[in-house]
Amino acid sequence: MALELSQLLDPESVAIIGVSENPSRIGGRLFKYLTKHGYKGHLALVNPKYQELNGVACYPSVSDIPVQIDCALIAVAEKYVLSVLSECADSHVGSAVIFSSGFAEMGRSGKEAQNKIKELAKTKNLRVCGPNCIGLINFNSHTALSFSQLLEIDTLIPGNIGFISQSGALGGSLVNRAQDKNIGLSYFISSGNEADLEVSDYIKYLVLHDQNTKVIAAVIEGFKDGAKFIEAAELALTHQKPLIVLKIGETEVGQKAAASHTGSMTGSDAVIDAVFRQKGVIRVHNYDELFQTASLFSKGRIPQGGKVGILTSTGGGGIIMADYYTKLGLAVPEPSLETQDLASKEIAAFGKVANPFDLTGQIFSDPDMFKRCMKLFVEDDNFDIVQVNVSMVAGESSAQRASMLLESIGESTKPIVSWWAAGSLSEPGIQLLNGSEVALFRSPERCAAAVKSLVEYYQFLEKYSDPAPSGTDTDYSISAQKAGELVATGDKSLSEHQSKALLDLYGIPVTREQVAKSPQEAIRLAGEIGFPVVLKIDSPDILHKSDAGAIRLGVNSQEEIIRFYDEIIANAETYNPDARINGVLVQEMIREGTEVMIGMSQDPQFGPTIAFGLGGIFVEVLKDISLRVAPLSISDAEQMVKEIKGYQILQGVRGRKPSDVEAIVDVLLRISRLAQDCKDIITEIDVNPLIVFDEGCGVKAADALVVLKTHRRGKAYAD
């Protein structure tokens, strides 16, 4: 697909279909902007009204253009779009940008029209950007294929950040802000309704085929194809082109708005967040943070760790930054003894040199002192990143400070970030830093957040590994085959005992148990298992055994078994007269350990999704759950266990021993494998509780439920 996309993203010839001499119309604006920003390829115009416009030849139709057209800009009313697109295909045009709106965002009839575009693109091998988009800009080749008022700007600043936005107006606004700060871009692509090309396609192209792009930024409302996005994110990761995403539509209200905006469902935000964590996608939650973070990454300076040294000319600003970094989990350690020693000699009056290091007003009377202290901080091994806060400096003073900062970086390749607290009066200094090696921030919090993302990304890269199943003791090909047979015996869901048999096939420990068909058999089984036991109804049609009154814990004697057996059967029959009853499950009673739960549900976009949490109130009241999509890597599974708030419980608190976390990780990996193998037949797995014993003593599934694809309980952990 690479070649075809270059016809769209770096076209040697462009046709504007529906060109106008009126610059307030889309066709007129496209022509104006394309010319204004110096497009260097061949330009053809199409409109039966004109013979030429400003000296450029204009043809009655696209088929009349004598040269091969790489990219057609379609600026006609929506009712003509399909016929124009079809004509483009017949004339061997390589790609098209459809600006017109009135498609999937307008409901059913628009959706049908959009499907026709999709079909045409596929069958005629014509790559389409849009519809309902504002086009795209290639900053390096000066190709502006957009009608956005953003192009009223005099000069476009090229750079190494590729930017893709599903939302056109928002994307254009962001580009304007970025370029104001001298942040250069390789591309701005507005993907619109994505009838054909999706965000993921553009990401892949920028990763694999665009040398100019070093960092990718994106504004995303939803994904059409989850698997394709995962693939694109993995590519970006392995090529070390950081992918920074502002994913909007986080709440239900926001998702509803997104659905009516570009006609796409955004999907569960929690699952998307899980995918981002798994694939090293840097998620920002703020509009302004997107380009500020991208800009920091684009400097190409890689931190060796998360220790920040702060030089400040404002005491208050030093406190603010120390607060932010600490809250984000980065370290603000003391300077090395050598730095302390040398710096205190430089500026004897200060006494102790600390971090943050407050240069106070002395910086005005002895400006060189700043440079000397900066050198000490940059060269100090206690710091992986150096931050400089600049407060109220006006005019020439600000330019002087910026120059000194730039001079003092020296040979260091450490990331250097700078927060400037004042406003217009510091403009001369700010201008000097914009676009320099120093990443400039105007907001202390965004500065800290960007540094945190930078540190996290490179730490993630280091430990990233491919998904891998656990347990070499299990032959998963046999498991998968037997699982298929087992599942074939059920229709809506499996009974508890069947569900556990399935877990057992994948090497997951379950309670000792058997199904009894009579009280006498139950007594015999209880004798084998050992008292006390648990008695439960075993039926694929009774999912909530407690509600049915069909469960008895701590059954201690033969007499109790005789009494409870009949009660359980009777209660189950009353609860659901149509239920198929396999008998009464006689199960060992576990009285120790910590309850956790592991679940699997199917996400409409990303497929099998694994959930983990502590049992009881942690899941039910506090919603303390971690999520990942299958397949899991070992570090995914480890991270899942560690990132819940209740993790301390598993580490051992209040005098309790630590739990067997390794065994939990093992079960997560096995469930991941099971979920992958059975993704077409199972919609839900609920191992709840899984009992976790002390470190080294393993786990045991005490209850389990498997729901099959024909039937959905409508429950998703991601809610």
Place this chain on the structure above:
Amino acid sequence: MALELSQLLDPESVAIIGVSENPSRIGGRLFKYLTKHGYKGHLALVNPKYQELNGVACYPSVSDIPVQIDCALIAVAEKYVLSVLSECADSHVGSAVIFSSGFAEMGRSGKEAQNKIKELAKTKNLRVCGPNCIGLINFNSHTALSFSQLLEIDTLIPGNIGFISQSGALGGSLVNRAQDKNIGLSYFISSGNEADLEVSDYIKYLVLHDQNTKVIAAVIEGFKDGAKFIEAAELALTHQKPLIVLKIGETEVGQKAAASHTGSMTGSDAVIDAVFRQKGVIRVHNYDELFQTASLFSKGRIPQGGKVGILTSTGGGGIIMADYYTKLGLAVPEPSLETQDLASKEIAAFGKVANPFDLTGQIFSDPDMFKRCMKLFVEDDNFDIVQVNVSMVAGESSAQRASMLLESIGESTKPIVSWWAAGSLSEPGIQLLNGSEVALFRSPERCAAAVKSLVEYYQFLEKYSDPAPSGTDTDYSISAQKAGELVATGDKSLSEHQSKALLDLYGIPVTREQVAKSPQEAIRLAGEIGFPVVLKIDSPDILHKSDAGAIRLGVNSQEEIIRFYDEIIANAETYNPDARINGVLVQEMIREGTEVMIGMSQDPQFGPTIAFGLGGIFVEVLKDISLRVAPLSISDAEQMVKEIKGYQILQGVRGRKPSDVEAIVDVLLRISRLAQDCKDIITEIDVNPLIVFDEGCGVKAADALVVLKTHRRGKAYAD
């Protein structure tokens, strides 16, 4: 103090002591800026080197000035500060600003010098701002008493926001940013080390004596006097002058930096946060948010509720805002049926009119449509606040949009907020909105946060009431007297039984219990109380009864009592041979209810602080605690119970009945009263657990510990 402060904050005569002809020196800059910004009062200069400077008379010393000086600006080296100040006092100068640094922020010797300033200010009745500050500006009277480079600006914009900052450089920077956005100020006061006047003094003055100030903004690192701040915050609240604070030094690292900055301890951030909640102080956590929030408040438009209507010309921007408001707990409801009907007629092609309402590109072809839709939203009773998002509009288009927005507000007094997404290209429109009735935001998240603060503040004002003790059945004057007697019997702490006797004096229900001196007495008491009982050691010297093995639960028979009685005594004696032992406490055993804990500890700045949380892991692992300082109002106590994460547990989850929340509130109020009465003799109270029964069935303290002032366990809930 009002009159004295007006000599500082609105002086009719000013002397610059240590004036210089060199504008790069502090004394030179003060002179330059004071003149430049048009000070209208009498100006005198002091420096033996000059006879006059630029036509202004210069005297050898302050005592030589022939007129009465309201305010002396002291710009001399720190070693001369005291003698100059003393001379000022002798010359009946009303107030002084000390710019020099080198005081409390420099350690012990600096602290001593600062204490002398404090003493002098007090004895000679001379109000002092600073030291280690950058001065102050009265914007309405054009009095610029500062050397901040901020004053390089051509014009100062007066307004209704009074701004106080402990950090000078940061404060100056913030003023520059605010004025860039045409946000007008009444005052900028840099309070520095606060040898004499504190932030709280300035707040009180602005609330009571400055007509121009409608809103107060502050940057605070720490409080010298907690009670004075509470008083100032209450004044601001009752005078409805919103007080918006950026409190820095939230983390330990930040607090350490603050200690070395202005030489003050910041105190526990959790307690400060509690005070802010109690007194309606609006806390912002971001640098940029301070003035953006203050600016929204300064418009004086009061929302009737928390429902936001969003008009947007960017679909993506609509989603972003809907997300933010939803996450912050505000409502984004559908427009009324009437609005839906009328708006869909206006713009038939859109289909359903929703919220956010996306005006799409149609806004360009039919600009008046924006005004008509705006009118519908402003007049719709479903909305308390109307938000307008503006995306990529350039030049004239942006000015046109801003004008339309201003025209469409009409007679409405609803808050109108607007987020502009683009950058420099939208400058013409942005300029029109700056300083207008519409609150302008450049960041969607800060816009939502400010609106949330506005809504919350006015909701808080409505339900705010004075602290009030609970229980008219209790005569607290008798309680206080008896409490004094009871406490006098202990030295380090009270035994459990004594502690409960104290709670009982304040009408707090405790378990039925008595101390037995022999096994026989214990048997008799158990018979009266009813089996099973709990046996515990009763000793003021054994605080951790479990650790000592001196507690037995569920004691069911006379035989058990005989055995356990001796065991408990023996274990206690082994654990602490010196412990005074009152006997064995025989206590009713409570087997139902939910465990909560209520505590009191002493904050060094704010005094008795009440803590509430659920028992067990909620407090110990999740640190799920709410705090308030005593005295509590009823709504404080209610809020404390509601704001913990585990509140749902008390409301009844998983089939459990709701707990008696009213009874918890009652105990909180009684503990608050007890804490107030005994604040000089008790340092800590720990009621843990307090057992809460079902709704209407009350509570009972099952264990309690009271620590007396002579002894500190070093535990604070605020940690």
